[in-house]
Amino acid sequence: MTGALLSIRNLTKEFPVRLGAFGERAATVHALDSLTIDIAEGETLSLVGESGCGKSTTGYCVLNIQRPTSGSVIYAGTDIAQLDDDGMRPFRRDLQIVFQDPYSTLNPRMPIGEALAEPILFHKLAPKSEIRDRLHQLLADVGLSERFASRYPHELSGGQRQRVAIARALACQPRFIVCDEAISALDVSVQAQILNLLLDLQQKYGLTYLFIAHDLAVVRHISDRVGVMYLGRLAELAPAAALFAQPLHPYTRALLSAVPSTDPRAARTRQRLQGEVPSPLAPPPGCRFHTRCPLARAQCRSDVPLLREVAPGHLVACHAVSSPTATNWEHNPA
Ligand SMILES: Nc1ncnc2c1ncn2[C@@H]1O[C@H](COP(=O)(O)OP(=O)(O)O)[C@@H](O)[C@H]1O
Numbered sequence: 393m394t395g396a397l398l399s400i401r402n403l404t405k406e407f408p409v410r411l412g413a414f415g416e417r418a419a420t421v422h423a424l425d426s427l428t429i430d431i432a433e434g435e436t437l438s439l440v441g442e443s444g445c446g447k448s449t450t451g452y453c454v455l456n457i458q459r460p461t462s463g464s465v466i467y468a469g470t471d472i473a474q475l476d477d478d479g480m481r482p483f484r485r486d487l488q489i490v491f492q493d494p495y496s497t498l499n500p501r502m503p504i505g506e507a508l509a510e511p512i513l514f515h516k517l518a519p520k521s522e523i524r525d526r527l528h529q530l531l532a533d534v535g536l537s538e539r540f541a542s543r544y545p546h547e548l549s550g551g552q553r554q555r556v557a558i559a560r561a562l563a564c565q566p567r568f569i570v571c572d573e574a575i576s577a578l579d580v581s582v583q584a585q586i587l588n589l590l591l592d593l594q595q596k597y598g599l600t601y602l603f604i605a606h607d608l609a610v611v612r613h614i615s616d617r618v619g620v621m622y623l624g625r626l627a628e629l630a631p632a633a634a635l636f637a638q639p640l641h642p643y644t645r646a647l648l649s650a651v652p653s654t655d656p657r658a659a660r661t662r663q664r665l666q667g668e669v670p671s672p673l674a675p676p677p678g679c680r681f682h683t684r685c686p687l688a689r690a691q692c693r694s695d696v697p698l699l700r701e702v703a704p705g706h707l708v709a710c711h712a713v714s715s716p717t718a719t720n721w722e723h724n725p726a
């Protein structure tokens with residue numbers, strides 16, 4: 393895709409770790425392996441997958457909170473993965489994150505108004521005389537009244553706290569926000585309200601989102617495109633409508649089978665996900681999903697399946713899938 397606001401190129405992240413009771417063994421966690429994704433301005437790209445598949449690591453590398461082992465993160469034409477703290481300064485304001493737990497960004501001893509004023513003053517986004525108006529605007533943007541400015545985080549409900557965390561990100565006037573499981577801890581009814589809020593804010597300010605969730609059902613209505621990750625790699629990347637209507641990768645199909653559906657065809661193709669995710673300390677060779685895949689055959693155990701475009705904008709990394717209609721290994725297993 394040309395004109396992407398963010399281009400993630402061959403992003404690889406390995407964590408050196410020490411194992412054993414006394415840390416005597418050196419090992420490597422293979423958290424991300426050659427991830428490549430473009431995100432267009434104004435787009436919502438969601439990443440989904442089971443816990444530990446590398447979603448947060450992707451978000452942290454994008455924000456340069458974590459430095460990739462290799463690969464690049466090109467934001468508005470600059471490879472920010474290579475920048476040190478000084479070099480990152482002009483980009484810090486543009487790139488924001490909302491975490492699952494708002495307490496991680498909100499100081500429990502600081503009233504909400506001060507928490508929102510802090511980034512405005514730090515980035516010199518408004519003179520002191522205008523801070524009050526700016527605060528009220530931010531609170532209104534996230535659906536909170538002015539009286540919340542004097543409250544403390546513990547006086548708020550979970551949904552209200554997450555609204556404040558979003559307002560704090562917005563205070564920086566960002567272009568790009570990573571939402572890392574930003575609604576995962578909330579009640580279902582509150583989740584819908586926060587999703588709608590994020591959509592409204594996107595419209596109003598032209599925001600671009602990298603939306604991270606472990607639950608496919610959550611991303612269905614908010615995403616333009618969805619990337620399904622498995623053990624540090626992309627299994628499938630497609631426009632949201634195509635992914636939900638015609639999931640092609642066996643892993644996506646297994647994940648979707650856990651999502652309640654009224655479609656009888658979905659019930660017919662239901663495949664339960666078997667077994668545990670293998671350790672990222674020693675990911676399986678070939679296709680990393682082969683230890684759990686009902687279609688696995690010899691080639692899958694040795695050859696890494698490349699992410700290929702099998703329909704317009706629909707990319708799949710599976711030896712068994714060459715087009716949306718040619719997923720016929722299941723009828724003819726090796
Ligand atoms: N600082 C770290 N040191 C060692 N391993 C890590 C570190 N951060 C993440 N990991 C590992 O990297 C993998 C990907 O983690 P993460 O990106 O947090 O996954 P997700 O957000 O999809 O649950 C996991 O196996 C996790 O344990």
Ligand code: SF4
Pocket residue numbers: 641642643679680681682683685686687688689692697709710711712713
């Ligand atoms: S490449 Fe093989 S093991 Fe991997 S998802 Fe496709 S069929 Fe399954």
Ligand SMILES: [Mg+2]
Pocket residue numbers: 447448449573
């Ligand atoms: Mg995570």
